[in-house]
Amino acid sequence: MPLIVKLLVQRIALGLFLLLLVSALIFAGTIILPGDVAQSILGQSATPEALANLRAELGLNEPALQRYFSWLGGLMQGDLGTALTSGRDIGESIAQRLSNTLFLAFWAAIVAVPLAIFLGLLAVRYRERWPDKAISGVTLASISIPEFLIGYVLMFFFGVKMGWFYPTAAAFRPDAPLLDKLDAIALPVATLTLVVLAHMMRMTRAAILNVMQSAYIETAELKGLNSFQVIYRHAFPNAIAPIVNVVMLNLAYLVVGVVVIEVVFVYPGMGQYLVDSVSKRDVPVVQACGIIFAAVYIGLNMIADIVAILSNPRLRHPK
C-alpha cells in the first residue's frame, strides 16, 4: 500500500477512535452531573413512589455500562434516543436545529474565510507598512472583545439605533425565502466573522511570511516575477497546510462555539437547544448534542490533516 494511502487510512481510523472515546467521555460526564431528571420533570412536590416509578420507566436504574452500550448501539443506527422531558424523538428535533446552526455557520464561513485569507495576503504584500498594521490592529481588537459584547454592540447600533438589520434573529423562519433568512442572520454572521477573522488572518499572514523567508522565494524574485506572482504561485502552495488547519479549527468553532451567539441573538439553533436541555436536565438531548458537536469538531480537524497530507509533495510523489 502506498505510504500516502496508509497515512490517510491511519488518520481516518484515528478520527473514528477519537469519536468513540469522546462518546464515552460525554456519557460519563452526563451521568455524574448533579440533579435528577425525574425530580426535575415531576417537580419538588413529587412523592417518592412517583419518582421511583418514573426512574424505572426511564431506565435510569440500569447499570451505567449497559445504558452506555445501548445508547452507543442506538447511535450506530442513527437513533439519538428520546427526549425525557418532551418524549419526542431527538433526531427529529435536532435535524431542524442542526440545519439552522449549519446555515448560520455556513454563511459566516462564506464571509469570514475568504476575507481572512485575502486580508492575510494583503498584510503580507504590505508587511510592516500601514495596511498590515491596520489589519492587525483591527482584527486583534475584534478578537479581544468578548463575543457577546460584540453581539450586543452590533445589535444596539445596527439593529436598534440605525434599524438596518433585525436586532435579533428571532424573525428567522427556516421556510422563508433565502434573502429574508440572510437578512435575519446578518448581525450574528457579522459577529461570528469578527470573532474568527483575526485568528485565520494572522495564521495566513504568519504561514506565508514564514514561507517567504525560504530561498525559493528569492529564486522566484530573481526570476523577475512580481510580488503577487511570488506570493500566489510560490508562497501560497507551501502555506496551505497551516492555513487549512486554522480555517478548519475556526469552522469547527462556528458550529460548536455558537452557543453564546445563538443565545444572544435568540437564534433557534443547536446552541439554544443544548442550553435549554441542560437547564431541564434532559440528559439524552445533552448527550446527543455533545456527540454531534464532537463529530463536527473531529471531522473538520480530520479534513485539515488530510489536506495537509495531500498537499505535501513528498507524500504525494514519493521517491
Next chain:
Amino acid sequence: MSDPLVKVRDLKIGATVYPPGEKPHDIEIVHGVSFDLEKGKVLGLIGESGAGKSTIGLASMAYGRGGVKITGGEVWINGRDILKTSFKDVRALRGGEVTYVSQSAAASFNPAKKIMEQVTEAAIEQGKFSKKDAEARARALFAKLGLPDPDNIGERYPHQVSGGQLQRCMTALALCPEPDLVVFDEPTTALDVTTQIDVLKAIKEAIHDTGVAALYITHDLAVVAQVSDDIMVLRHGDMVEYGDVDQIINAPREDYTKALVSVRSIEHEEKPPSGEPVLSVRNITARYKGTKFDVLHNVNADLYPGQTLAVVGESGSGKSTLARVITGLLPPREGEIEFAGRVLSPDLASRTRDDLRELQMIYQMADVAMNPRQTVGTIIGRPLEFYFGMKGAEKRKRIIELLDEIELGEGFIDRYPAELSGGQKQRVCIARALAAKPKMIICDEVTSALDPLVADGILKLLLNLQKIENVAYLFITHDLATVRAISDNIAVMYQGRVQRYGSKSEVLSPPFDDYTDLLLGSVPEMRLGWLEEVIANRKMESAGN
C-alpha cells in the same frame, strides 16, 4: 572599442545591522568595487564570509538580500545603468538578461512544484520563449548538463532527485532564458567532492557552449581557478587584488592572496600507535529505528591516547552515525564499544557520569551548540560544576585558564555567543569540551562551517591542545585537506563500511582501492588545468574498461 557586457563602477552597498543592546544603524559592507566583464568570460569573486562577494553578485541583479541596500555607484549591463532604471525594467532584467544559481539548490527549488515548471518559468514569464520552446530548451539543457533521463526528469519534484542533480537543474534554470550573464553563487560548495567534479564540468561546458558571461562566487580558490578567466579577491568589502587567473594563482601580489593560496600549510607528523587504544570500535552494525537497512556494517577501528583518528567520507557514508553509536545516542544492533579499558553501555541513559565526562564532543555548528543567553563563562563553567563540583573563585580561575588555552583570554568571560566570530565560538566549544578533562573528543566536522584561514587556526589549536592534554580526537570530516593536516590514523568510509583503514601514510599512498582513488582524485588542486586533467583521465579509464 565597444563597452563590456558588465561594467561596475565604485559599487557601494550598505546594510542595516541590529547589534544587541544598541540602536539599529546602517553600515557599509562593500566599499566601492569596480570591474568589467566581457561576453563569454568568467570572473571569479573570491573571499571569506563577510567579504561581500554574494552581495556584489546579487547587486548585478539590483537585488539586496534582507536589509541590504545598494547605496552608490553604477552597474552597467548591456549599456544601461540598472541602478537608475525603473523597477519594471529591473524585473525584466532579472530572470531574463541576468540569472542566478544559488548555493543550495535543495532550498532554492520550490518543493511544491515540478522541476520543469520552475526551470522554464522565467523564460516564459519574460516572454523569451513560448512554453513549448522553453520546455524543449530545458530538455536540451538537461541533456547537456549530463542529467539522467533528460526527457522526463523535469516531471519530477525537487525531492525526487539527488543534491548534485538538483544543482545541475538549477544551472539549467539559469541558462534556460538565454541570459547574457549568470551569477553562480557557491554552486558546488554544498556538494560532495566526487559530485562537485561533475557539476563543475557541466557548468564549465555550459558556459563555454552558450557563450554566456558569468560571475563565479566562491570561497574556494582551487575551484575558482578551474572555471575563471579573471579573479577578484575581496576582503571585508574591499577589493584586495584583481587580475587574470594565472597571475592570482601563480604570482599573487598581496599578502592576503598569498595566505589564501597557501592555506592548509600545516605539517603534522603521524605518530605510531602506542599503548592500549583509548577507544576500540568492534564489529559495529547499526540501523535507525523503524528502518529495515543497516547504515553501518561491521565497523572496526582503534584510537590511541593522544592521537587522532580521522573518519573521512562523503554524505551518507555513515561517519556521523558512527559518532552517534559511540556517544550512545544510537545503540548498535551488533558489536560493542570499548573505551578506556571498559565496555561502554550501548545506550546513553545507562552510562556513568565518568563515561560522559571522559568522552566529549564538538559540533559543526558552534552557534547552535551554545545557549545564546549564557555568557562564555557560564558555558565553560557548567561542566566544571557538573563533573567536579567547582564553585566561586576556584571555578573562575579554571575558566580563565581554559580561556587562555584557547587563546581568547580573560576578557571573553562575560561575553555572549552573539558577540563572537565563528572561529571564536568554536574555540569556546573546544574549551567547554576540555573543561571536563576528557580522554577523547569527537570532533564532528568542526571546521566545515569556517573560512579556510579560520579553520586553519582551529586545527593548529587542536593539535597544540592534544600535545598538552594528551587527549585523543575522533575527527569526522569530508575534507581531505583537513585529514592530511591533523590525522595519525585514517578510516575511509563508504556506504556504511570502512573502505580503507590504517596509518595516514598507508591510507594516502598507492595502491588505492577504487573509491579512495576517486575520492583523492576529486579534491580540487590549486593549479590551472586540473579539472581538464581529471576529466581526461576518467575518460581514458572508462575507455580502457
